[in-house]
Amino acid sequence: MSLKRLSLVREMGLLWIIFVFAVACQSIPDRYPVRAESKSLAEAQQVAIRDELVKHFGSPKSPIVSSLIPPSLGLDSKGVLAGQVLFKTHCAKCHGVLGDGDGRWLDARRGPRDFTRGVFKFTSTGGTPTKLDLERTIRQGIPQTRMNEFSELSDSEISALINYVKFIAIRGVLELRLIALMGEEGELTDELVKEEAALVSKPWESVEETVIVPELEEPAPSQKLLAEGRALFQSDRAKCYDCHGADGKGGGAGGENLKDNWDNDVEPADLTLKDYRGGKRSIDIYYRIAGGIPGTPMPAMRKVLSAKEIWALSQYLKSLE
Numbered sequence: 001m002s003l004k005r006l007s008l009v010r011e012m013g014l015l016w017i018i019f020v021f022a023v024a025c026q027s028i029p030d031r032y033p034v035r036a037e038s039k040s041l042a043e044a045q046q047v048a049i050r051d052e053l054v055k056h057f058g059s060p061k062s063p064i065v066s067s068l069i070p071p072s073l074g075l076d077s078k079g080v081l082a083g084q085v086l087f088k089t090h091c092a093k094c095h096g097v098l099g100d101g102d103g104r105w106l107d108a109r110r111g112p113r114d115f116t117r118g119v120f121k122f123t124s125t126g127g128t129p130t131k132l133d134l135e136r137t138i139r140q141g142i143p144q145t146r147m148n149e150f151s152e153l154s155d156s157e158i159s160a161l162i163n164y165v166k167f168i169a170i171r172g173v174l175e176l177r178l179i180a181l182m183g184e185e186g187e188l189t190d191e192l193v194k195e196e197a198a199l200v201s202k203p204w205e206s207v208e209e210t211v212i213v214p215e216l217e218e219p220a221p222s223q224k225l226l227a228e229g230r231a232l233f234q235s236d237r238a239k240c241y242d243c244h245g246a247d248g249k250g251g252g253a254g255g256e257n258l259k260d261n262w263d264n265d266v267e268p269a270d271l272t273l274k275d276y277r278g279g280k281r282s283i284d285i286y287y288r289i290a291g292g293i294p295g296t297p298m299p300a301m302r303k304v305l306s307a308k309e310i311w312a313l314s315q316y317l318k319s320l321e
């Protein structure tokens with residue numbers, strides 16, 4: 001190897017070491033960053049919101065959970081801090097220490113790495129994720145994306161991580177609502193903050209009641225059901241073909257130039273790949289079709305299609321190659 005090549009290899013090695021060091025050293029900041037959405041508010045209004053949030057959630061270095069957050073959510077200051085420590089070790093390189101997507105892993109472009117908007121894609125409710133949904137995402141990862149699987153973590157570690165993600169989502173969504181309210185009302189009262197905190201916590205409190213339960217158990221596979229699924233896929237009622245293409249591989253006319261809520265480009269999934277992002281069990285596919293994928297253009301079909309039709313589609317998708 002020439003001397004020049006050798007020194008290049010050495011330089012690349014050095015760069016790599018610096019990169020790994022920078023990732024490992026991602027420290028916990030003293031304050032939460034100012035959100036872009038608040039930039040239109042007056043300085044005093046921004047300070048008022050920040051003070052309210054510090055009162056109820058503490059700072060990144062010492063998170064607290066105030067009494068505004070219902071105890072049934074199972075969040076407490078110690079648990080959140082424990083979750084943050086684990087999050088820093090395992091997740092921060094992509095999601096950022098504060099879970100706001102400010103990770104330094106430059107190649108993790110796709111996806112909701114920002115949890116502060118409180119929107120999650122792969123849920124059994126078509127909205128707020130249950131504990132089980134988040135556990136599945138973390139343990140199994142999200143196939144076809146950078147989100148790896150963390151199968152080696154213990155139950156209590158997973159629980160702490162989930163609580164940290166929940167804490168970030170609740171704090172973040174409340175912050176966004178207070179910013180919007182401040183814009184309309186001009187000032188915040190304790191009463192208003194209390195009401196808003198209750199509203200933001202509500203979907204997490206009642207999440208188990210919102211799990212989609214098919215009105216019909218999965219029918220046994222049959223040629224008839226498969227044919228029904230195929231016809232529906234190509235129908236103008238279900239419109240699956242429009243985004244996913246007639247062969248399910250993507251590339252339909254309605255699927256061009258789509259964005260998700262985090263401003264990433266998204267493409268309709270290639271449904272012939274068996275390793276679905278949201279899971280490959282029949283019920284996972286049912287949830288995806290019935291509840292849609294929040295934050296993306298993939299629509300929820302449970303008000304349009306019957307349970308039998310959704311099962312028929314699900315069976316058809318499984319037959320695609």
Ligand code: HEC
Nearest residue numbers: 090091094108110111112120121122137142145146147161
């Ligand atoms: C190598 C990068 C990477 C690491 C490390 C990582 N994630 Fe992710 N994560 C992603 C990407 C990318 C997505 C978005 C995927 C998508 O949009 O389909 C994501 C999505 C998620 C979601 C959202 C799922 C949904 O339904 O929307 C959760 C929750 C999550 N990650 C939790 C974690 C936790 C907890 C850890 C640490 C144990 C972690 N992630 C580590 C890259 C990563």
Ligand code: HEC
Nearest residue numbers: 238239240243266267268269276277278288296297298313
């Ligand atoms: C407006 C466009 C659009 C329509 C119409 C549409 N989809 Fe999708 N679909 C998407 C997009 C975009 C994604 C990928 C979202 C993501 O992962 O970020 C997706 C993802 C999916 C997934 C998830 C696959 C996985 O990896 O977990 C399934 C299943 C699916 N679609 C089935 C259907 C079915 C069945 C229909 C018809 C009832 C349909 N889609 C209609 C845009 C659409």
